[in-house]
Structures are given as C-alpha cells and as structure tokens.
Amino acid sequence: MAGTVYHWIDSLLSVVYPPTCVLCRAPGHRGMDLCSGCLAELPHNPSACPGCALPLPDDHPLGSPCGGCQRTPPLFDHCYGAFLYREPISRLVGGLKFQGHLHYGRLLGELLSRNLRERGAAIPELLIPVPLHGQRMRTRGYNQALEIARWVTRTLAVPLDTESCARTRATAAQSDLALEARRRNLRGAFTLVRPLRARHVAVLDDVVTTGSTVSELARVLKRGGVERVDVWAVARTE
Numbered sequence: 001m002a003g004t005v006y007h008w009i010d011s012l013l014s015v016v017y018p019p020t021c022v023l024c025r026a027p028g029h030r031g032m033d034l035c036s037g038c039l040a041e042l043p044h045n046p047s048a049c050p051g052c053a054l055p056l057p058d059d060h061p062l063g064s065p066c067g068g069c070q071r072t073p074p075l076f077d078h079c080y081g082a083f084l085y086r087e088p089i090s091r092l093v094g095g096l097k098f099q100g101h102l103h104y105g106r107l108l109g110e111l112l113s114r115n116l117r118e119r120g121a122a123i124p125e126l127l128i129p130v131p132l133h134g135q136r137m138r139t140r141g142y143n144q145a146l147e148i149a150r151w152v153t154r155t156l157a158v159p160l161d162t163e164s165c166a167r168t169r170a171t172a173a174q175s176d177l178a179l180e181a182r183r184r185n186l187r188g189a190f191t192l193v194r195p196l197r198a199r200h201v202a203v204l205d206d207v208v209t210t211g212s213t214v215s216e217l218a219r220v221l222k223r224g225g226v227e228r229v230d231v232w233a234v235a236r237t238e
Ligand SMILES: [Zn+2]
Pocket: 021, 022, 023, 024, 025, 026, 034, 035, 036, 037, 038, 039
C-alpha cells in the first residue's frame, strides 16, 4: 500500500516538477535529475579496492585489496565507493550537506543504487545511514546520509534502520584532523541502542575518506552480533 502511494506521489511530482538536470538544466535522463550528457561524465571508481574503495591503478590485479587493506584489514567486510570525490560529485555532495539542497539526496541515492546494482553488490538485511549527533542534527536540520539512504532503501528494497544506532558523542569535524587523531576522535562515538536481528548490514555514508567513521560504526555493530558489515558510499576520496 505504502509503495502504491509513493508511486502515485512520484508520478504526480514528475508532472509538476519534470526531472531536470541539476547541473545544466537540460531534461533529466530516465526520471533522474541529471541529463544523459552529465551522467556520462561522472567520475566513476571502477578499479577500486574491495576493502576500502580506494581507487587503484589499472595494472593492479582485479578484486585484490590495496596494500593498506592487506596489511591491516578494515573492520568492515566490503566498501563500495560509487564515485571519486571529484567535480561534479563533490559539488552535489557539498550541496546536500552544507547548502540544504535536499533534492540532491534523491539523485545521489539513485546514482548509488544503480552503481550497486551494476556491481552486483550483495543486498543486506538492513541499511543503516551513519547517524549524526543530536547537536549537529539540530544545527543542520537533517542527516545527509539518511537523505541518500531514503532513496536507496526504496530502489533496492532494503529495510532502513534509523533507530538501532545512535551517535552519542559529538566529535570534532573529521576533516580537520590527521589519521590517528580521527580514530581517537571517534572512539565511543556510536552506541547500539537496541539489539539488532540482522547478520548482514550495510552502513551508508555520503563520503568515505580514511574510513575511520564507518570503521567505528562497524566495530559497534560487530560487537552487537552482526557478522557482515558493508559500507555503501556515494564517493571515495583519493
Ligand atoms: Zn546536465
């Protein structure tokens, strides 16, 4: 029933606001707010490390992890970073996160879903957007990871879970910190507020840089009994 209502609302919205490219205002491609020209120019991340999504050189053996993941395997099992954090993906992510362009969440969610489908990503039992701390949630008014996850959950039919995990500690902005400081900054940042009845979970974030945020969340989920944690991110920094 809810699906029918959503479908009906979507159809109505596409008549009132026909899909239009957010980058160049041309008509959108297949219901997306992006035209086929801009779509073709997105910075894909095809030869990425399966462990941390770091882009790897073309001559790196396909499917084999990067040196960093071989030395220290991440706490999560797989990381998908659909795109490289370059223009125009960086502009779309920034627009969603810092300029309140909530409709970019739909576009980024659709792009991420398509990419996961193309790569044959295993579908988890639950999708958990990386939670924001209450204080930041109040200042920003929304969680950008959730705004993307809303669309992924519908497109890929994965149940969304925004209740089981909470960010209990406000942390300094990660971008201002070096790697070891990032890890320290995040320790104890997340808690499981109720038991999870899932063995396979994906956590969704807009951008993965060093992976320390998603690592900390994966640690908490695994301690809570989850066997497999995948990371789904729109973009991976290089
Ligand atoms: Zn365009």
